[in-house]
Every structure is written in structure tokens, then in C-alpha cells.
Amino acid sequence: MARTRKTRKQKLLSDLRHKSTQTPETLSSDETPSSPLLTPPSYTFTPKSPTDVSTSVSAISSTTTYAYVFHDLRKTALLTSIIVLAELILHFGLKTF
Numbered sequence: 001m002a003r004t005r006k007t008r009k010q011k012l013l014s015d016l017r018h019k020s021t022q023t024p025e026t027l028s029s030d031e032t033p034s035s036p037l038l039t040p041p042s043y044t045f046t047p048k049s050p051t052d053v054s055t056s057v058s059a060i061s062s063t064t065t066y067a068y069v070f071h072d073l074r075k076t077a078l079l080t081s082i083i084v085l086a087e088l089i090l091h092f093g094l095k096t097f
Contacts, residue, residue, distance in 0.1 A: 020038060
């Protein structure tokens with residue numbers, strides 16, 4: 001299966017991305033950056049008080065139902081018992097021959 005070729009727009013975007021990640025020292029003398037280097041955004045972290053976290057966790061856990069887990073466990077147990085029963089039938093059925 002042939003690989004799809006990049007479009008002109010994809011090539012230009014890739015070239016721009018590569019040029020923006022280079023540092024000024026790595027650029028050659030005839031090559032100048034077309035845009036200033038991007039600076040990473042600054043983030044601030046403000047933790048919640050411990051009482052807020054505990055009340056939100058208890059509210060979430062009391063409303064969560066796990067019906068899908070019991071359904072999956074029931075299907076798994078049924079399939080496992082069918083497979084084990086089939087193996088036992090084959091074992092004892094072939095043992096008599």
C-alpha cells in the first residue's frame with residue numbers, strides 16, 4: 001500500500017514548526033527566524049482545602065453505580081464455565097476411545 005504524500009500546506013506547516021523550535025545558535029547565518037520563539041505559558045496552582053476534597057469524593061462515590069461491572073463478571077463467569085465444561089467433555093469423551 002502506497003504512502004500518502006504530504007500536501008504543500010502540510011509541508012509549509014512542518015517547516016514553520018521546525019524553524020520555530022530551533023534556537024538562534026543552531027540557525028545558519030543566512031537563515032533568520034520568521035517568527036519569534038514561542039515562550040511557554042506560565043501556570044499557577046491553587047490547592048483546595050482538604051474538606052472540599054473529602055466532600056466531593058464522598059458525593060461522587062455515593063452516586064456511582066457499578067452495574068456494568070456485575071454484568072461483565074456474570075458474562076465472564078458464564079463463558080469460563082462453558083469453556084471448562086467443554087474441555088471436561090472432550091477430555092472424558094476422548095479418553096474412552
